[in-house]
Amino acid sequence: MRFIPHTEADVAAMLAVIGAPDVESLFASIPASVRLGRELNLPQGFSEAETLSHLGALAKNNAHSASHSFFLGAGVYSHYIPSVVNHLASKPEFSTSYTPYQAEISQGTLQAIYEYQTLLCQLTGMDVANASLYEGASATAEACLMAMRLTGRHRVVMAKGLHPEYRQVVDTYLRHTGGETMEVGWDEDGRVEDLSGALNEETAALLVQSPNFFGVVEDLAPLVQAAHDKGALFVHVVTEGISLGLLKASGDLGADIVAGEGQSFGIPMSFGGPFLGLFATREAYVRQMPGRLVGQTVDTEGRRGYVLTAATREQHIRRAKATSNICTNEGLCALRAAVYLSALGRQGLRELAVQNALGAERAKKLIQELPGFEIPFSAPTFNEFVVKVPFPAAEVTARLRQAGILGGLDLGRWYPEFQKDPGTSHLLFCVTEENPPEAVDVLVGALRGLKSLREPAAEGSTR
């Protein structure tokens, strides 16, 4: 076995030192009644070549963003990952080390995470960012719990433009500790509707995603004001991190917490994970923050160095009273994000964001011009937009797939509002720098071609 070095001679010599007759005897403390009296019912080990061909066959049985023209978004984005990001983040010195509890031999990880924290602060305009949470949805739930602790209140108001899975996770997380959630809908233009009725003295936090699940950029300033007016915290949820390069910084708008997903920062889509839970807040709230923090300090000779700090918030010190139960986080994804953001840098991230916005706008305009197609929301969008399509969703996406296109996404899956007319559907399309104009033109052509859908695919449309 190539991962286990023991030869039979080693085993014998070691047993002799231990004074045990055989390996079996080392397991004597396990009562026979709970022993597995047989071998595991699993295949024998594969050779490396066999493993690769077995897994390779599974991989080949998936369409993906390189095999198809790709227009899916909705919280997971197909962005170009610069080669350096893969090369640097996959260095085994980073990937095969543990959480940097032993600072003196973990300065590489610690400095990288310190830089990540700084980058996230700069990007969000917040004072302090943690070393990562699991992913966007649970990070959002942690933001709610933190707001509840800070305000002593128990209700959280969520815009329905918040990613449906995020809302579901918030529900799941809050339910057991007395939290309550309430949802507010959207206006005609795709932005959150009037909140006046929803916020009150019981509101711990208002959660608004922007750009929201429909791709629409919210006007956050008045929403922050409305929350603060009721003594609630405002949580800005971000699922498309690239937007931070172009849109006003949450901190400058008065947000109290920024929570969300950092997948766009150089992390592959990987069928939904591992991702990167973003979390940043104001300095005053540090002690209630969940997750690990890296801080600067000095060694005995006064040289700058970095350590994990403020651990008294954490489970391994505070146990039942910790601010969160998180232990293993997404360190390597945070490091990836740090490399990515440093590679793009001050100019690049903005240019990239602009390119996304303009490319998506072009696609939106072209689709809007197609007869029978509508863009239901008039508010500005970033790199995603909703299209009202005069056909059932499943038929559209099946036809697009035949044309080598993946997307858009049927919103009816989460929003009954969008399912009223079975003959039409609402699809979400995402356009990033990975979709050159020619590919968008092919998409538009394919959508245009759908008018012939009724005839050849009549069968499918009756189900």
Added chain:
Amino acid sequence: MRFIPHTEADVAAMLAVIGAPDVESLFASIPASVRLGRELNLPQGFSEAETLSHLGALAKNNAHSASHSFFLGAGVYSHYIPSVVNHLASKPEFSTSYTPYQAEISQGTLQAIYEYQTLLCQLTGMDVANASLYEGASATAEACLMAMRLTGRHRVVMAKGLHPEYRQVVDTYLRHTGGETMEVGWDEDGRVEDLSGALNEETAALLVQSPNFFGVVEDLAPLVQAAHDKGALFVHVVTEGISLGLLKASGDLGADIVAGEGQSFGIPMSFGGPFLGLFATREAYVRQMPGRLVGQTVDTEGRRGYVLTAATREQHIRRAKATSNICTNEGLCALRAAVYLSALGRQGLRELAVQNALGAERAKKLIQELPGFEIPFSAPTFNEFVVKVPFPAAEVTARLRQAGILGGLDLGRWYPEFQKDPGTSHLLFCVTEENPPEAVDVLVGALRGLKSLREPAAEGSTR
């Protein structure tokens, strides 16, 4: 430009220090008459994504050993490369450093090459191996030049079972310094024919490849004897390094030089390079050896360390009188080979070699049973063998390609002997551990199916 850090401010500040008015002025020593008075006629730089998609499109326009069932060999072999080999050999600490002239900060490269030299000695049974030459053919030519220096003779005898390109390279290299080559054919069984007439007092070296170009394992001992009887050196040429794991060590058979190709040792086929020129010899001949050598020494505190040594043979010291003009060699390929050979190790390399031999033998037997097909050579083979096919080569390979199979190789390209009957051809097939029995069975089935070739492909067969 992402690879050039200079901002305009940098340029201005640096020019000020230099005291030059502009960058242009730094080129004042280049006369106008030889200046390129225009821009280069090349496209503007691509973004990284564009580069990848341009090169990716070129790569997709090639069949390869993962897209097809693969039976080509003939000096370049499709072997499984363990994942660790790629991971370790691509470490930038190894790949982005120069030749280790500054030993104290190059101990990683130096120790790895020292280990490579040792591994090659163990494998060949020779006393000393160099740090690599370019590839098999020029390494063979260097062996001839060395033999000429050692013997003071000028003629080299090559078996025609030596790779045709190697023979061509030997010719090219020797011609200018008074060297002469002469070729001897093969016997019915595929081994080198009687040499008695070929060797004489002018013979500097006898070159025999084993396994030879037809996959046949030569009986080296009497050949060594024949060479030594005339005072000539015996050069064992190896193109399939894996055979060394199973076949008698060249050194034990009395060979004076082993030269050849190390591509099989974890190096990708890459359309023919970069590869690894193997070169090993007897201790007595070290001073006439071409190429770099790493030797062991100590530092000022007596600790073991490694340095480049015996440099007085080399061009940078000996200049016009050097044993070779080689400077840049194939260091990283040698390191790859060291990782590969260490991964396979004492047991693994032998097991692998046995698997190759048995798998190829099975294929040979199955093909031999096909009506109309012949195995012309009766001597034992390693992992390649010649098949006499009752159809023209181009038609066979085209049909096989249609069936998703690449190979065999038309030997008529190099040997008029095999082109006598236009209706038949001699093809070389290679079977390695990468060809599971099922794939071999498909090949055999496809060959069997060729009997229908005349009819549908009648057109092609008339040209």
Added chain:
Amino acid sequence: MKDPASPARGRPDRVGASGLILNEPLIFERSSPGRQAYSLSSSPDGLAELSEVLPPTLCREEIPGFPEVSEVDLVRHYTRLAGWNYSVDHGFYPLGSCTMKYNPKVNEDVAAMAGFARLHPYQEEEACQGALALLWELDLALREITGMDRMVLQPTAGAQGELTGMMLIRAHLTDQGNPRRKVLLPDSAHGTNPASSTLCGYEVVEIKSDERGLMNLRALETTMDDETAALMLTNPNTLGLFEEDIKAICQIVHDRGGFVYCDGANMNALMGIARMGDMGMDVVQLNLHKTFSTPHGGGGPGAGPVGVKKILEPYLPVPVIEKRGERYHFNYDIPHSIGKVRSFYGNFGILVRAYSYICSMGRDGLKRASQMAVLNANYLCARLKGRYYLTYDRTCMHECVLSDKHQQAHGVRTSDIAKRLMDYGFHPPTIYFPLIVKGAMMIEPTETESRETLDEFIEAMLAIADEAERAPGLIQSAPHFPKTSRLDEVKAAREPVLRWQEDSPP
């Protein structure tokens, strides 16, 4: 023993040595306006003006402080940083409870395949059958290894697995009319256990371990009541000891309508030997980044799949992977589901690596791994317990817990020994955990370590024990070789500096 702080930079007879490394400032301090490490494909013509798309009031002008570096700056920055880390690829990393085994390289290749890495979670099922098949097969394999009836692969890490498991228990109890109030834990429990319980709305009651270091049956008997939802137990426990009375323990808890939750972080001791399901435990989370060799990433990502008995199946988070004929399918229609604990389906990239590992190891390999892990731990323990105090002197499983009791007389503490190990070229063990052993050093060697490596480590530990007697100052001032000497954690906590600022001193 010679002082390793002396200029014996490369003494070949020991692992740790001193050599050239390179300093490197923060990336922000490397920044220079106008440098770039990126390239964007040129924008198409005929686009709208930005202001037509997004009104300037919504947009920012710039990102103050964001770095601007060239590609070579960036590469060197991270290359130098990497040189300051100790990792499994460097050497022995015996962090107890963390199972820092070797992470096979091939698993990285597999996870990077375009068909996995470039797969979007909202592709229709027809377009991702390979990924679904993988999830299904992994589910089956983990069921077989744990003896549970069903797995859920969604939880992101061990702690989220715990939370998920506790939510399932709570959901069932709630369905039955009373979620109950309390959760019992041994005092040796990992910090995530109480934290997860709290997050699930339970009050934590700690049970003092008995003199064997095991669950005190009597105490459990008296504490377990019908307001107690569950007992959370780690087995083998954090002392590396198997809970021998596990059947009786489960009986007590079940008799009073409670559930037994197994923290399966220590599964590496038991593969192919004993299964949580067979022990009577109802829920277990596995830490794939431990037992199943996925790289720990300097803090993550990991994955914490949860296995449950049939009774808890109705509550599983959505979606649940199913196989119907030859087709794989996500079932979202679980009426009693607790909902979701995170987006999508879990840390798929980690699940891929773990599945690849299981394929490579196979039936015999997994069992052999557990056997050799236990052999290694007992070997270490046998050779060290003469010089380092062993509180619970019993045959251990995959790890053993020593302490600094003997060394304290010389003023040398566990944290000093840990730092001193660095000079010898080793990562220290987990220290000061479990809390029930004063000055604990929790050593988990894992099966991927050879006898030679263990011997090198043992020699270092014995040399340090000697030094503690002869030259304690050398240990108290350790480490001497790494980039920095001992870092001031107190200062970091008292005067928090949690980000670089434009005007930060270098």
Added chain:
Amino acid sequence: MKDPASPARGRPDRVGASGLILNEPLIFERSSPGRQAYSLSSSPDGLAELSEVLPPTLCREEIPGFPEVSEVDLVRHYTRLAGWNYSVDHGFYPLGSCTMKYNPKVNEDVAAMAGFARLHPYQEEEACQGALALLWELDLALREITGMDRMVLQPTAGAQGELTGMMLIRAHLTDQGNPRRKVLLPDSAHGTNPASSTLCGYEVVEIKSDERGLMNLRALETTMDDETAALMLTNPNTLGLFEEDIKAICQIVHDRGGFVYCDGANMNALMGIARMGDMGMDVVQLNLHKTFSTPHGGGGPGAGPVGVKKILEPYLPVPVIEKRGERYHFNYDIPHSIGKVRSFYGNFGILVRAYSYICSMGRDGLKRASQMAVLNANYLCARLKGRYYLTYDRTCMHECVLSDKHQQAHGVRTSDIAKRLMDYGFHPPTIYFPLIVKGAMMIEPTETESRETLDEFIEAMLAIADEAERAPGLIQSAPHFPKTSRLDEVKAAREPVLRWQEDSPP
């Protein structure tokens, strides 16, 4: 300046520091019988016995001394070894004549694509059109950059390019009736130039450079005769100076029926600025591992394509890449071909990287690279020449050559300065070459280095100049930080130990 050998391990104000590294024996010393790092797919049933295939007389029993290690052993072995190397990814690597520029990562990704890496050279042309297209496009681009009429991509490295070029000249002259006897070289020539000439059957005649450091026109006039086949010239030459009289030089050689061979190793100074073809030179080799950024691999692989004028085309080695309509094709039918200098078509994997680099850089990028390379060299030279002796004080191109003349008074030599630079965290320059400068330090910064990096290096050089005056012993005993102190090269040469033996002392 504080002594860097003092325990100021990580002084943040300098690049070089001392930190933890790990010792590691030879892989053979790690070996233990029965360990394995490999896995073979199980052999199919129904195979012959080995002895039926290959008689035992042809086979060996075992490979004495071959190592047996586990995968983790192997990974740690090379991880530790890697930690002892200094590389471009670590920092400044100003080896003169070597053009150690940054090697873009993306080129590695490209070369690893299955369609390139898994391509066999004997696939039929229909099955490798993409590869042929790439060779063709690279050929075109290099023609444009050098101003030559045709390229041959076959040569494996610069030296083999030289040999190939000389063979072409010899073939032509032979065709004309007399191959001639001699080749002229300046005394500043790189060692491969005379070695290649000899290998091509020529006698080498060295011409002393003039007081400018350039080709001595007068000497050339008197030496060039009709038994001289060629002049080999490096331009810019190895002093980093442009051969201003290049047109006159070519004239003299051509007038007497000779050829001018250009060693193009220094192309990095000239891209988009001047071309060998336009200068009148007849043959040039390019070192793609220098100018075109392919990683040097600790000694190779590289690639040394050769560009020629029309007159030499009939002699090119086979095959020659051609484009017919939309199809690419290898032409083997070159009746006057010199044959082949190596198997197949050259170091294709390196050619792929170089082509990828040219695509990324583009027209303006290549020119900018040369401009900034020259700017960097002149900046370094301007700031250092006050403290280090500059023999030829002229505007240099991409590199400059200083010497230890000022330091020798203090007993400090170039080799000492080189070793001392290591302590400061830099790779030393090329030393003792070119031979015409005593104690030469040949510094080539390349364009990928920032002003800040140059400044750090300059400060180190100036600090060393101070040390030479104040504390020469510190330099003479350098290096102090790397894994080993100065290694005994004399012992290595006198008592050669070129391989490990079973009974070697550790």
